[in-house]
Amino acid sequence: MTHRAQESDTPAAGRAAPAVDVAFTVNAAPARCAVDPRESLLDVLRERLDLTGAKKGCDHGQCGACTVHVDGRRILACLMPAVQARGAEVTTVEGLAEPDGTPHPVQQAFLEQDALQCGYCTPGQIMSAVACLAEGHAGDDDEIREYMSGNLCRCGAYPHIVAAVRQAARPGGRADA
Numbered sequence: 001m002t003h004r005a006q007e008s009d010t011p012a013a014g015r016a017a018p019a020v021d022v023a024f025t026v027n028a029a030p031a032r033c034a035v036d037p038r039e040s041l042l043d044v045l046r047e048r049l050d051l052t053g054a055k056k057g058c059d060h061g062q063c064g065a066c067t068v069h070v071d072g073r074r075i076l077a078c079l080m081p082a083v084q085a086r087g088a089e090v091t092t093v094e095g096l097a098e099p100d101g102t103p104h105p106v107q108q109a110f111l112e113q114d115a116l117q118c119g120y121c122t123p124g125q126i127m128s129a130v131a132c133l134a135e136g137h138a139g140d141d142d143e144i145r146e147y148m149s150g151n152l153c154r155c156g157a158y159p160h161i162v163a164a165v166r167q168a169a170r171p172g173g174r175a176d177a
C-alpha cells in the first residue's frame with residue numbers, strides 16, 4: 001500500500017511558503033506528500049494520509065495523545081515538522097497489529113486490563129508503552145509511571161494503564177496471577 005496525498009490537498013497552495021516534497025515510510029508502506037514546511041507530522045498523518053489513530057489533544061506538546069514512533073523512537077507528532085520525517089520510518093498505532101489483525105501484546109494488555117475509558121488518549125498511551133518497554137523502562141510501577149508521565153489521561157485511567165504496561169512487560173504478556 002502506498003500513501004500518496006494529492007497535490008491539490010496541499011495547504012501550501014496559494015500561500016507564500018512553497019510546498020516541499022517529502023517521502024518517508026509509514027507503517028512499512030511508502031508515503032509521499034508535498035507539505036507546507038510549517039505543517040506538523042501529526043496533521044500530515046491525520047489529514048493527508050487518513051491515519052487518524054494519533055490524536056490531537058493539545059497540539060502543543062503537553063498531552064502525549066499524538067505520540068508516534070520515528071525511526072523507533074517515540075516523538076510528539078504535533079511538535080515535529082513533517083519535513084523532518086523525510087526518509088524516516090514512521091509507525092503509528094495503526095501499524096502495531098499483525099497483518100492478520102492479531103493485536104500487539106501491548107494492545108492486548110490494554111484490552112485485558114480495561115486500561116481506557118473514553119479512549120482518546122489510548123493510541124498515544126499505547127505507542128508510549130511500546131517504547132517504554134523497548135527502552136527497558138518498565139522495571140516496576142514507579143518506573144512505568146515516570147516513563148509514561150508524558151501521556152495524560154483526563155479520564156484518570158492511570159492505575160489500569162500501569163497495570164497494562166506491567167502485564168505487557170512480563171514474558172508472554174500474561175496477566176497478574
Ligand code: FES
Nearest residue numbers: 058059061064078
Ligand atoms: S497533541 Fe501533541 S502533545 Fe498533545
Ligand code: FES
Nearest residue numbers: 117118153154155
Ligand atoms: S481514557 Fe479518556 S483520556 Fe484517557
